[in-house]
Amino acid sequence: MEDFLPARGVRFVRRRAFDWVAEVGRVTLMLRDVVRFLIPGLRSFGRLVQQMNAIGVGSLWLVVVVSLFTGAVAAVQAAYQFTAVVPMRYLGSVILRSVIIELGPVLTALVIGGRVGASIAAELGTMKVTEQIDALRAMAIHPVRYLVVPRVVAAVIMLPIITIFSDAIAIFGGYVVAITSIGVSSHTYTQSLKDFFLMKDLWSGLIKSFFFGGIIGTMGCFHGFATEGGAEGVGLATTHAVVASCVLVLISDYVLANVLFRFIFAA
Template sequence: MGAVAELGELTILVGRMIRTLPKLHKTLRLTLVQMNEMGVGSLPLVVVTSFFTGGVAAVQAAYQFQGWIPDKFVGSVVGRSVLIELGPVLTGLVVGGRVGASIAAELGTMKVTEQIDALEALAIDSIRYLVLPRFIAGAVMIPVVTIFANALAIFGGLLAAVGSIGMSTGTYIEGLRFFFEMSDVWSGMIKSLVFGAIIALMGCYYGLQTSGGAEGVGRSATRAVVSSCLLILISDYILAEFLFSWLFAE
């Protein structure tokens, strides 16, 4: 299918989903199930990823500062780069892989086994029943997971700074606070909200487009992951422009 046609189909899906929003209360329980799956289920993966990301950021910063910039700025660099960039983007990519593939595979299997038709035949709107809960859960839980990821990455940076660079905890925290801006936290949250929406939407879109049995399900899962990763990186650039030269411009 051509890119234009795909964009059209995606727009129709989003349009149909928005029209089901007034019936969100009917899908609340399903949404909570999805939130648990996406949020709590993703934590172990995010803990490991962000902890080491923070550590690496600290070690790299210290290496590049050698003899030129005081150690206390290690904390500043780790803090800001994690809050603005590393936390949201890495969480988006890692959770996007996990959640996007699982949504696409689940909906894809439902599609090829006629379960989605069965829902429709029972007069249940498959978009409200399946897509809306996943979309809401993604847009809410990816930012929540990102908050955990940020905290853990900064903590990982602290451990690396103290353990392998030989800084004191006080110096690291002083640097962290020195350049801290609340707008960094907000911009990271806005980004992760967009990433969460992208991940859920790509999973649902490719899941519902599935045809051709087990092979088709595998193809949909791959497409969901690849497209959400690409869209996260592309939208990250667009958001950076929007957030820092417009919304939080000084």
């Protein structure tokens, strides 16, 4: 006899919940190994630099394009909403604060999460299905030490650096639009930036991007290591890594915003 539909639904939800808890457990165990092998994993400085180059320098042009247009759109949108309500001399400050607190860190993390998360998951997933991870273990080389530590640390270091770069480009994008199509003078825009710049805003964005880097590196490695099967498995791992990175970046953005602006930078 066919199962009663609600009972099947409950079983499905319960199974999904168990799977999710198990996955959180496995990620936690991997992070424990990252901490355990942090120092030995960084002994090979060359591997760290190689990953920093792949994550940071390799993503530069993508970040430039995304940031430039983000700043430009922010200027157009802000100008539209300011019309007849707020003087245009505040345009620079609105772009500045929205970029360094929110848009810069989050959009950079989403872009890098898509590009780097996918690339890490695909590389490690291919290594898993072609027995390269087993070959490392057979040589008594812990895969977390050799593969995960350099990638996670490189992501944690590079995300804040790229975010600073992204912030600058976005503010420049807003500047170009402000003086060419909105009619704000260069002096007004830059003066607005100077008047409303707060160091704690920059710090809050950088602290967030530090955590985002950890999330992207960890998700890429975790889903790469969890790959099963062949090419299809690698494709699935890549998709899971990108989706998990993006979702966790957005959730942690909310949590961090609460912690940073309600407690740490509340005054």
